Amino acid sequence: MTQLAKRLERLFLKLDHTALLVEQMLADALFTLESNKDEDVENLIQSDVVIDSREVETERECIRLLALYQPAAIDLRRISFVVKANSDLERIADYCVKMAKRGRKMKNEGISMKSFPAFYKLAEQVGATYRQTMRLFTLHSDSESADTSETSMETARHIVVADGETDILFREFLEQTLAIEETFHGRLKVWYDLTALGRSLERIGDLCTNIAEDAIFMFTGEIVRHHLAGTPANKQHSAGTPASETTSITD
Numbered sequence: 001m002t003q004l005a006k007r008l009e010r011l012f013l014k015l016d017h018t019a020l021l022v023e024q025m026l027a028d029a030l031f032t033l034e035s036n037k038d039e040d041v042e043n044l045i046q047s048d049v050v051i052d053s054r055e056v057e058t059e060r061e062c063i064r065l066l067a068l069y070q071p072a073a074i075d076l077r078r079i080s081f082v083v084k085a086n087s088d089l090e091r092i093a094d095y096c097v098k099m100a101k102r103g104r105k106m107k108n109e110g111i112s113m114k115s116f117p118a119f120y121k122l123a124e125q126v127g128a129t130y131r132q133t134m135r136l137f138t139l140h141s142d143s144e145s146a147d148t149s150e151t152s153m154e155t156a157r158h159i160v161v162a163d164g165e166t167d168i169l170f171r172e173f174l175e176q177t178l179a180i181e182e183t184f185h186g187r188l189k190v191w192y193d194l195t196a197l198g199r200s201l202e203r204i205g206d207l208c209t210n211i212a213e214d215a216i217f218m219f220t221g222e223i224v225r226h227h228l229a230g231t232p233a234n235k236q237h238s239a240g241t242p243a244s245e246t247t248s249i250t251d
Contacts (some may be wrong), residue, residue: 159212
């Protein structure tokens with residue numbers, strides 16, 4: 001194993017550890033909605049400080065690897081994946097803090113999230129998507145094998161497709177809040193904070209999708225953002241766009 005390969009493996013292990021910490025933050029954020037304890041929110045804010053620090057450390061290591069080794073092909077794509085996923089994880093942590101803070105506002109307004117079953121369905125969906133996303137952070141020693149790559153690609157594609165279900169559940173949550181609009185008469189800001197709780201979960205789902213799309217790029221060199229979910233980018237062309245303009249970066 002080359003020195004670059006060793007450092008890349010350590011980098012993915014660090015990213016995987018960050019993902020585990022963020023997973024705990026997501027669970028803690030949902031717990032604070034029912035705990036009614038301000039200290040739980042403050043603990044979550046402190047956890048976010050740790051994630052912020054790890055994000056900077058990981059990004060600096062990526063820059064060092066780019067400067068020292070000038071990687072190409074798959075190694076360059078791996079570093080690109082780490083840079084982007086690292087940023088997305090930090091943003092997921094931010095949304096966890098936002099949920100906890102807005103949940104505290106709901107408590108002060110006497111509104112229980114238990115009144116909105118769709119919110120917990122959305123939370124379950126996003127939690128499952130996030131756990132699938134975490135599987136993409138593990139850099140196995142046999143990551144070049146066809147079996148490993150295909151399994152990861154299948155996971156990534158499933159995450160992209162699942163984003164549609166997340167959007168449906170978010171709309172269902174919005175409909176439930178509108179069904180009791182009289183509760184928020186004269187309190188539009190309260191309704192906004194309530195819906196923002198669901199929006200935070202929906203955005204976490206979007207960030208998981210971003211990570212999955214970047215994982216596809218890492219394995220194939222093909223950029224699939226802004227294309228139909230589950231369809232290879234080289235088969236998707238907008239009107240008037242020739243196939244030669246499809247974006248693909250390979251070995």
